[in-house]
Amino acid sequence: MTFVGILQILVFFGIIVGLTKPVGTYMYRVFEGERTFMHRVLGPLERLIYRISGIHPDEEQSWLRYSGSLISISIFSFLFVYLIQRLQGYLPLNPLHFSTPHAPSFATAMTPDLAFNTAISFLTNTNWQSYSPDTTMSYLTQMTALAVQNFVSAAVGIAVAVALIRGFARHTVKTIGNFWADVTRCILYILLPICVLSTLFFVWQGSIQNFNGPVTAHTLEGARQVIEQGPLASQLSIKMLGTNGGGFFNANSAHPYENPTPLSNVLQMVLIFLLGASLTYMFGKAVKNTKQGWAVFTAMSVLFFVGVFVCYWAEQRGNPIIEHMGVASSYTGTQPGGNMEGKEVRFGIVQSTLFATVTTDASCGAVNSMHDSYTPLGGLVPLFNMQTDEVIFGGVGAGLYGMLLYAIIAVFIGGLMVGRTPEYVGKKIEQKEVKMAIIAILATSLCILLFTALSSVSQFKSGGYWNPPGPTTANTNNNGPHGFSEILYAYSSGAANNGSAFAGLNANTPWYNLTLAIDMFVGRFLFIIPALAIAGSLAKKKMVPVTSGTLPTDGTLFVILLIGTVVLIGALTYFPALSLGPIVEHFQMLSGKVF
Amino acid sequence: MRKELLPGLRLMLVLTIVLGLGYPAVMTLLSQAIFPKQANGSLVVVDGKVVGSSLIGQSFTEPQYFHPRPSSAGSGYDATQSGGSNLGPTSAKLLYGAVTTDSAGKKTVSFDGIEDRIVHYCVENNIPYTSSVPLSQFENAKGKLDDVKLIEAFNDRKKPLIFTPKIQIPADAVTGSASGLDPDISPANAYLQAGRVAKVRHIRLDQVRTLIAQATTKPSLGFIGEPRVNVLLLNLALNKKYPFRK
Numbered sequence: 001m002t003f004v005g006i007l008q009i010l011v012f013f014g015i016i017v018g019l020t021k022p023v024g025t026y027m028y029r030v031f032e033g034e035r036t037f038m039h040r041v042l043g044p045l046e047r048l049i050y051r052i053s054g055i056h057p058d059e060e061q062s063w064l065r066y067s068g069s070l071i072s073i074s075i076f077s078f079l080f081v082y083l084i085q086r087l088q089g090y091l092p093l094n095p096l097h098f099s100t101p102h103a104p105s106f107a108t109a110m111t112p113d114l115a116f117n118t119a120i121s122f123l124t125n126t127n128w129q130s131y132s133p134d135t136t137m138s139y140l141t142q143m144t145a146l147a148v149q150n151f152v153s154a155a156v157g158i159a160v161a162v163a164l165i166r167g168f169a170r171h172t173v174k175t176i177g178n179f180w181a182d183v184t185r186c187i188l189y190i191l192l193p194i195c196v197l198s199t200l201f202f203v204w205q206g207s208i209q210n211f212n213g214p215v216t217a218h219t220l221e222g223a224r225q226v227i228e229q230g231p232l233a234s235q236l237s238i239k240m241l242g243t244n245g246g247g248f249f250n251a252n253s254a255h256p257y258e259n260p261t262p263l264s265n266v267l268q269m270v271l272i273f274l275l276g277a278s279l280t281y282m283f284g285k286a287v288k289n290t291k292q293g294w295a296v297f298t299a300m301s302v303l304f305f306v307g308v309f310v311c312y313w314a315e316q317r318g319n320p321i322i323e324h325m326g327v328a329s330s331y332t333g334t335q336p337g338g339n340m341e342g343k344e345v346r347f348g349i350v351q352s353t354l355f356a357t358v359t360t361d362a363s364c365g366a367v368n369s370m371h372d373s374y375t376p377l378g379g380l381v382p383l384f385n386m387q388t389d390e391v392i393f394g395g396v397g398a399g400l401y402g403m404l405l406y407a408i409i410a411v412f413i414g415g416l417m418v419g420r421t422p423e424y425v426g427k428k429i430e431q432k433e434v435k436m437a438i439i440a441i442l443a444t445s446l447c448i449l450l451f452t453a454l455s456s457v458s459q460f461k462s463g464g465y466w467n468p469p470g471p472t473t474a475n476t477n478n479n480g481p482h483g484f485s486e487i488l489y490a491y492s493s494g495a496a497n498n499g500s501a502f503a504g505l506n507a508n509t510p511w512y513n514l515t516l517a518i519d520m521f522v523g524r525f526l527f528i529i530p531a532l533a534i535a536g537s538l539a540k541k542k543m544v545p546v547t548s549g550t551l552p553t554d555g556t557l558f559v560i561l562l563i564g565t566v567v568l569i570g571a572l573t574y575f576p577a578l579s580l581g582p583i584v585e586h587f588q589m590l591s592g593k594v595f
Numbered sequence: 596m597r598k599e600l601l602p603g604l605r606l607m608l609v610l611t612i613v614l615g616l617g618y619p620a621v622m623t624l625l626s627q628a629i630f631p632k633q634a635n636g637s638l639v640v641v642d643g644k645v646v647g648s649s650l651i652g653q654s655f656t657e658p659q660y661f662h663p664r665p666s667s668a669g670s671g672y673d674a675t676q677s678g679g680s681n682l683g684p685t686s687a688k689l690l691y692g693a694v695t696t697d698s699a700g701k702k703t704v705s706f707d708g709i710e711d712r713i714v715h716y717c718v719e720n721n722i723p724y725t726s727s728v729p730l731s732q733f734e735n736a737k738g739k740l741d742d743v744k745l746i747e748a749f750n751d752r753k754k755p756l757i758f759t760p761k762i763q764i765p766a767d768a769v770t771g772s773a774s775g776l777d778p779d780i781s782p783a784n785a786y787l788q789a790g791r792v793a794k795v796r797h798i799r800l801d802q803v804r805t806l807i808a809q810a811t812t813k814p815s816l817g818f819i820g821e822p823r824v825n826v827l828l829l830n831l832a833l834n835k836k837y838p839f840r841k
Contacts, residue, residue: 004818011819045613053605065599072603080607106675134675144615151614152607180602187610192618199622200629206650209619209626209634214675217638217647220660220830225653227674229636234622251668251677254773256650257636262820318766319684325713326724327770328763328783335765335783336821341689341709342679344772345664345779348821352773370679370773373689482683504681585685594687 001309001316002331005350009308012266012354013301016273016393020297023274024281030189031162031182031282033057042188049184057184060175063536066163067529069179070156074123074525077149081119084145085110085137094138095213096228108136108508117513122146124524125153125395127239127246127365127499128490128516130508134250139211139230146246147235154242154275155186157397160528160535161279162186164401167535168425169286171543176535190275195237201267206260207233232257240271243395245365245499253355253368254344265351265368272364276393279400287425291554296403299562300361303392307381308357314378315339316349321592339378342370353378360385363395365499372477372486372502376586379502380578383489386496388570389444389527395497401531403562405437407553408534410565412437414551414558423550426543433537436530443526444495445573447519451491452577456484460511467511475512477504480595481588485581490516495523639827647827652778655830658719659795659839661780661788663826664767665712668775679773680706691755692746702743710749710758711742712769717760720791727757779823782811798837806832 029036039046050057061069084091088110089099097103099110108114114131121128122145133142159182166176203209212229219225232248236258239246246252253259253268277297284293316338318329331337336348343352352369359366360382371382385392391403407424412434415422422429455472462470469475476483486502493500494516501507507516544550552558626634637649647653652663654672669676682689692708704711717724718740733748735741748756765783789803796803810829814820833839 004814008819049606049609049613052609053602055602055606068599069603072599073606075600076603076607080611104675106669132676132678134677143619144611147619148611148615152610180606184606187614192614195618196622200625203626203630203634206633206637208636209623210636211623212635215636215638215645215648217645217653219647219653220827220834221655221657223654225647225651225672225674227636227638227648227651231619231623233626233634234619249677249774251679251774251776254679255677256652256774256776256778260637260650262815266819321684321690322709322766322770325690325710325758326760326762326764327709327713327766329766332783334786334822335767335781337766339684339770340766341682341684341770342773343770344774344777345767345781345823346777346820351820368773370681372681372683373679375684379683477681478683478686480685482685485683502681502683503678504683585683589684594685594690 001313005312005331008350009312009354012269013304015270016277019270019274020277020281023278024285024293027190027275027278028282028285030185033181036189038189038193046184046188053180055180055184057178057181059178061178062174063163063176063532066176066179067532070159070528073152073156073183077123077152078119081122081145081149082115084141085115085118086112088138088141091138091140093140093143093211096138098136098138106135108132110136113510113513114508117517120517120520121499122149122244122246123153124497124520125157125242125244125363125398126494126497126520126524127244128494128501128520129246129499130513130516132250133248134228142235142248143231147238150235150238150242150244150246151187151191152183154191154238154244154396155183157395158186158275158279159183159397160531161397161400164404164531164535165283165286167538168427170539171541173539176532176539191238191241194241194271194274195234198237198241198267198271199233202233202236202264205264206257207236207264208257209233237271239366240268240364241274243272243276243362243364245359247366253366254370259368262346262351265347265355268366269355269358272358272362273393275396276362276399279397283400289425289554292425295554295559296407296562299559300392300403302559302563303566304357304361307361307385307392308354311353311357311378311381312350314375315353317375319375320590321594339373339375342373344368356382357385359500360498361390361392361394363390363398363497365493367500370503371489371500372504376582376589379485380582382500383485383492383582384570384574384578386492386498387448387574388566389441390496390498391566398497398527402527405440405531405534406566407562408433408437409441409569410558410562411551411553413565414561420549423544424553426546427538427541428544433534436534440527440530441569444523447495447522448491449577451515451519452488455487455491455512455515458511465510467509469506469509472511475506475509477506478595481581481585482595485585488577488581491519494519497523639831641831649825649828650778652776653827655826658791660830660833661785661792661826664777664780665707665769665771666775667771672776674776677774677776679775680771687750691749694743694746704742704746707742708746708749709769711745713760713764714740714745714758716764716768720787722787723761725759725761778825778827780826782807782822782824785824785829792833796833796837796839802837806836
């Protein structure tokens, strides 16, 4: 690790700290329905959308109706994405003629199970990609099916966090806001303006934004190189800001068009964390004690720094087997050293590992390096980040409501220790809240471990429908423990709605498409519905005054308790599985064992 | 619930039009107006012909050119199949390569592996090395290195071929990038190739080194990202200044 490397990490984090308060304040005002400077431009559009959709923005909803609206938009999200994909061969803006008889030889078929998996993947904000976009998706599918979901699923996640915040902030009422208004305002006043600005920045740096067909270049050595084009930058912005992560190209944010320079890389990481970090401030502001928000922010920051430094250290140290072959492992100023397999020269080790940590702290899942080729401990960091439900700033909305569920469990454990009814920001935490929080956390763990176990032992007929390669372990690209890590990573990524991958796993078979879809669905909705139930239950409660017996939740003690809860639950649940994957592989790598 | 369905359908329709068509269309218009070169792919045109994109790496194997990193995009720098090798740190295939045998019994290289790349890098660039078995034993009838034989020798777990360069090889020179389209190499990698390029082009080493220095991009704002050399732009500069005649 070098001074310049650490400086890059600190400067990135400084930007996040600096933006948290202003953006958080702005978000608070938007969701309170106040007029902001953006209303002058977008106010008419907001009212038009309400009129066309038959939405009454001031109509308050109970948590059940709020959930009903959320399920409604999810149903139509699913149908839209599924149908557009299946029909793309008949629709315009398909310059490579995918899903038609004129498709190029490298094209992948849009099968029903693939379209189903992708629809679930995008509506759950996961953006797991069983497909390779370069060879599967038309421009129209990318724009109207996938990128629209990038906006909608992000707004849905934020709406849930806002509803939960209202649950804490309100008292003795039955309602938690209007879902339709929250989603519309989030898209118009928060997501869209930031996307417009960042799209222009990305294009300035070199990202493409056009409707041209692929360009054929004649290289200096006389070969032909077909370079795909498309409306990339507009999708890139929302892919990062909405912590979606689904790449326009297969190589995602490692593709030079999708991440041309170190500066574009920094902006992408800032966009990933921006709304998740700002929501902590908005939370503090809503409960009228910004220190509560900063306490959550601090817990997240500590976990972030531990992750990024472990990952950076492990990757810079590199692979001793390769070092033994005579390859430089140290940074020298003229070459990056370390484990450069699956990393780009312009990012080197620092910008790659920082990105890998950020994208899995949040539920983004975009990658600028191939996590599958990371050293065992370097790859353990993103894996563990996802398994702890991505509460380190987290997916937009999902990070905050995930962390607040952990906070509920933390005060519950704290309450058990001193024998008092736990309280959190002025609300008594009782049986119902704790039950709901535990359902949410257990459901995702169950999915991850159960499906990983199934896919480690299932046998299918080779060449059959469910899994043409045969046994489900035959889909891995690596042998030994690393192959197991690929499977574990896939289901962790799905349930956590991350979408990054140990991409060697060939997941485009009916078995993986279906089980991963269930995994993503459970990870999303069995987290959201309990969170909304908690919101409804909290909103009904009275505020309890702070007494000398209250555990202060805006101080250091609580921050430590919260971090401990996250790490302990994660470690207790996943240690056995991690031992079989990255941990054993680490020791095998050190002893020079290969597979 | 039925009361909730209709707004869901209508809102999705409106949003699909506004966000799915309107937003990318407006962004395309703006981008094309303000940054037309970048928005259309940073294409490099020489004598009226598109020779590539300054952002997308392309394959170079001839000795008069600087060579890019190994690539796993398709059969190498295939810009319709971006991606990395996705091989992990304990993969024998990544480290020592792999050979497949077709139905006729003919052996071909399915993945070259880091060891084989190191051998080629050293031989091409005249880097001193030690080898447990002389490399001449791995030559084919034409006197060229036979990769199948080399990879089999590296994979021989009982008595593997031990090949060690006497200087450290830059990591980027023998590892594949994430996109398979990395346009850059590290400066250290470029300087190690300078001798070969100078010799083949019959020019002085310092002339090549000057071009490398001019083609080196520094980290953004002095500290963000890595110093790097764009291979296509460097090779174009070479061709322009010191045209190559066979």
